[in-house]
Amino acid sequence: MWFAIVLSALAMTGIVAARYALASGAFALATSRRRPGLYDRLGKQIGREIRWSLVSAAIYGIPAGVVAWGWQERGWTRIYTEWTALPLWYLPVSLLIYLFAHDSWFYWTHRLMHRPRLFRIAHAVHHASRPPTAWAAMSFHPIEAVTGAVVIPLLVFLVPVHVAVLALVLTIMTVMGVTNHMGWEMFPARFVHSPLGKWLITASHHHVHHQAYNCNYGLYFRFWDRLCQTDRGLSAP
Template sequence: MEYLLDFADEHVLDKAYAYLLPAKDFLPTTSSLLKETASARLSNSSTSSTLASFASTLYKHIPHPPVDLSNALTSPLASAWPRDYIPRQFASLYLITLLGIVLMYFSIATMSYYFIFNHEMMNHPRFLKGQVKMEIKSSCIAFPWITLMTVPWFVAEVRGYGSYYNKIEDYGIAYAIFSIPFFLLFTDTAIYWIHRIEHHPSIYKHVHKPHHKWIIPTPFASHAFHPLDGYVQSVPYHLFPALFPLHKKIYLGLFTAVNFWSIFIHDSDMVTGSRFEKIINGPAHHTLHHLYFTVNYGQYFTLSDRLGNSYRQPAPELDPIHEVNRRKEAQLLEQKLKAE
């Protein structure tokens, strides 16, 4: 996230913070006017009352960073909140992460919905009325809360905590390549057990049940979680670089890829016969998980399910499209009988 934060600071956020919280307003001679100045500036925006109240609260409760007086008087981009100020980093990363997940969700899930998802599945008897809208609403409610719980990990990253590194030569190209399958195997195993524990009756109804409302999911169900459920299942992605060295760009790529994968496996697809079917936990496997609940808990691989005796092999006869076809045939027969 450090690369995204630096890019956002340079092109957008430096100007935004300089406008909203200019350094000159924090000079010792005018610091008493901060509250009024911030409120006055924010009152001109469309979200005046909320932002003004927020600025007032920050002024009262957050320690103010030291201001470079010479820079404050000469630079138009001087903000009272410098780039390395923790509240600024938290706020910036929250906005970047939330915007990123929302854009990715709506772009990738929409493309998957229109170009991959079989719309005949919407005629399945267990497909809910208005389900797509409910999936989107559930996701949009969850995103701000999941992001809020996730951002501390990203703040720790940009402040130098964890085992992230910048230069491939620090650990060599061989380790950099190895770290990719290592990350996937580690996170898959951890998510398997988190997911399986969430299916325990004492936990399931409180945390994971909302996601299983979608028996026949669409790609929009990929992030339609209870916020705590969505966050807990993401913890292994952050735990890995806290324990093992991981190049920052590789981490950013993997974090993006796993979110793509989450969308991909929620398209209710039951195409079978792939040579990798017994190794890779794909859409067919996850479709069976939503249908039968207690099988195929894994995220990318089938190994943990095999070892945990929870694996179910996808097969053509298990395809939920058969139920759709039977329902269609019954409706045609009913119409024919009525016509006679």
């Protein structure tokens, strides 16, 4: 049993690391073509971001591997595979539940990471990315990585989710994590300033956080920032 759990954890670590490398690499390549020279003087910073991110990949992969083993071998979790197991209308609802729950967890743990002691010990690693790059999405101190690694594994024990919806949640998490750190806005202004765009976080919003530190804490949505009056608007990265 323990050997199988270890293998599952190693496999998930490899998957998380590969997902990070592919997503960050793809958007870094897009940056080199759309914004030539933007990362030219950031070689040392990018190297540091990659090293921390690979450590984070292991921290994310271990609980994910344990949960994946438990789901497959013991029937743990509330992940389901049959499309008809729950009403089809629940699919988009579960997606929104997961994204909102993850966003809420991220907002409050992120604010906690900005307390002076935790910032010095852990979160300063992430904020060493000035300006952030496409490689910075998982550049966390292990303490901070743990706070991010537990939320989805905990949710799958509490909230039913189809495996395809879970895969979509992980894809959105990866893509938004990378694109929010690219250092430039990839979405057109008409979307960013649209009624929908005004509630979503993109690079223009998160870039302000890396400049001012004490604002724009969210991950997907601007809901908590607006409710708690920590939203400082957009930059023009």
